[in-house]
Amino acid sequence: MTTIHDRIETITKQAALDAGVDPDSDARRELASHLFDLAAARAVGREMTLADVEAAWLEFSPRAIHLLREDAAPAIEAAATGAPFVPIPRTASWRRRFAAYLLDVAAMVATVVISALVLIELMSETADPLEILVMIDLLILLVIMSVFEARRGATPGKQTFHLRTVDAQGRNPSWVRALIITVPKIFPPLLALDTILGLLTGVRDRRRLTERLTDLRVIQVN
Amino acid sequence: MPEREDLAEEVARWRREISKGGLRLALLSILNEGESYGYQILATLQARGDGVLHPTEAAVYPMLKDLERGGYLLSRWHATGDGVPPRKYYRLSASGNRLLLGLRQAWQQFRDGFEDFAGGKG
Numbered sequence: 001m002t003t004i005h006d007r008i009e010t011i012t013k014q015a016a017l018d019a020g021v022d023p024d025s026d027a028r029r030e031l032a033s034h035l036f037d038l039a040a041a042r043a044v045g046r047e048m049t050l051a052d053v054e055a056a057w058l059e060f061s062p063r064a065i066h067l068l069r070e071d072a073a074p075a076i077e078a079a080a081t082g083a084p085f086v087p088i089p090r091t092a093s094w095r096r097r098f099a100a101y102l103l104d105v106a107a108m109v110a111t112v113v114i115s116a117l118v119l120i121e122l123m124s125e126t127a128d129p130l131e132i133l134v135m136i137d138l139l140i141l142l143v144i145m146s147v148f149e150a151r152r153g154a155t156p157g158k159q160t161f162h163l164r165t166v167d168a169q170g171r172n173p174s175w176v177r178a179l180i181i182t183v184p185k186i187f188p189p190l191l192a193l194d195t196i197l198g199l200l201t202g203v204r205d206r207r208r209l210t211e212r213l214t215d216l217r218v219i220q221v222n
Numbered sequence: 223m224p225e226r227e228d229l230a231e232e233v234a235r236w237r238r239e240i241s242k243g244g245l246r247l248a249l250l251s252i253l254n255e256g257e258s259y260g261y262q263i264l265a266t267l268q269a270r271g272d273g274v275l276h277p278t279e280a281a282v283y284p285m286l287k288d289l290e291r292g293g294y295l296l297s298r299w300h301a302t303g304d305g306v307p308p309r310k311y312y313r314l315s316a317s318g319n320r321l322l323l324g325l326r327q328a329w330q331q332f333r334d335g336f337e338d339f340a341g342g343k344g
Binding site: 003038067 | 231261279281283284287293305307308309
């Protein structure tokens with residue numbers, strides 16, 4: 001049976017993950033404490049129920065981000081001036097990112113195969129050209145994917161799945177950062193290592209190691 | 223000529239602007255009375271001061287973090303048990319006490335000096 005404590009933990013940890021914040025952070029724990037008090041305020045004179053927690057969360061959740069956000073200045077400014085405060089966008093799930101990656105891979109493989117076949121046909125005199133051609137193709141794809149990341153904030157696969165890569169200020173990545181996070185995608189073993197190290201090191205914020213090192217994040221934009 | 227709604231919004235905007243500084247002073251004043259946690263601080267701010275500040279979590283928690291990061295507040299976690307999540311209690315540090323004194327003096331000067339304009343003598 002779900003207890004009130006369990007439900008508050010589940011709700012607030014999910015909110016933290018969505019905001020890209022460590023679920024074990026002080027901010028998340030403070031959010032849990034605040035949600036409990038809000039629910040308790042609804043249950044004055046009687047025993048608190050799960051329905052109180054749900055109702056409190058329904059009302060409070062749009063403001064919950066203010067407790068999780070590390071950079072306090074924008075929220076203070078927004079509260080003071082009445083300007084709309086843009087909360088941290090939802091960090092993209094691994095599943096959605098993997099689907100976007102598969103789409104990119106399919107496009108890349110198709111491009112490499114077609115261009116290699118065409119070039120082999122044209123350069124049939126060249127000795128052992130296949131490996132060289134594939135390497136050239138991959139380098140060109142690396143540049144193209146980096147350009148997509150830096151100019152549009154997303155590869156074609158990410159665009160299809162409504163994902164964007166942003167820096168801490170919500171801007172597109174710089175050219176160098178875009179290149180750094182794209183390199184592992186061209187070499188799958190490197191991507192696996194990058195992802196595993198991202199999961200093992202630091203907080204559970206759904207970032208590959210290269211994304212954490214470059215302070216980039218993949219968010220869901222719909 | 224501005225509509226009545228525009229003027230009301232203009233006044234409301236001005237209130238929000240001046241309450242930004244006021245909130246910091248009010249928050250430190252509450253903690254000067256003893257340590258407290260976020261929800262309790264928010265409830266106190268909402269209950270006192272004739273509702274001039276009417277803050278929400280959106281203003282209070284970021285400001286608590288900001289003051290703590292600046293070294294003006296100290297905090298500790300306190301577990302009450304019985305299924306109640308641990309609460310983060312804040313209290314003033316020595317720097318926080320000095321900041322409160324400074325803000326109170328500044329507020330006093332501001333209020334006295336501004337009376338000439340706000341009182342409608344001009």
